[in-house]
Amino acid sequence: MVPQRVSLITIGASDLPVLRSFYKRLGWKETESSSxxxxxxxxxxxxxxxxxxEELAKDAEVAITPDASSFRGVAFAINVGSPEEVDQAIEDIRRARGNILREPSDAFWGGRTAYFADPENNLWEVAWNPDSVFDERGAMLSF
Structure with missing residues (x-):
């Protein structure tokens, strides 16, 4: 049986220093594993x-598609604890020079949502869901 969990997400970076700098401007701290x-x-x-x-593709034994700027069919999400946190996060992302794709708005499902892209067009959603449950670390347990 395959364990039902996601433990690590790796984004293949075309320009690692630029992408790294963006996430650091968001206020995210690197671990000692970074190099x-x-x-x-x-x-x-x-x-x-x-x-x-290039290294990620080599490791996975796959080819790199020529147009890395197009939508890849994957979105990451940062779920927050209140509607106001969506708005604040988007303002912080804007200051970090993130590309805001969709301004914060109320969602048809009762929450609040917005979208941005990092410098390599990886799609991120910032969302508040009134039914979300988080643990003490901030990890989402359910929604």
Whole structure:
């Protein structure tokens, strides 16, 4: 049986220093596992790593698609504890020079949501769901 969990997400970076700098401008702290060629950020429930896309493709034995700027069909989410936190996070992301794709708005499902892209067009949602339950570390347990 495959364990039902996500422990590590790696984003293949075309320009690691630029992408690393963006996440640091968000106020995210790197772990001691980071190096000149690999950035690691501990979040509430998952480790986020940034790794050169060529090395990631080589490790996975796959080819890199030519248009990395297009939507990849994947979005990451930062869930927060209140509607106001969505708005504040987007303002902080704007100051960090994130590309705001969708301004904060009330969602049809009863929450509040917004979207941004990092410097390499990785899609992120910032969302508040009134039914979300978080543990003491801030990891989402359910919604």
């Amino acid at each position: 000149d060629t690999y950035a690691v950020f501990k979040t509430a429930g998952v480790i986020l790593s940034l790794f050169p896309i």
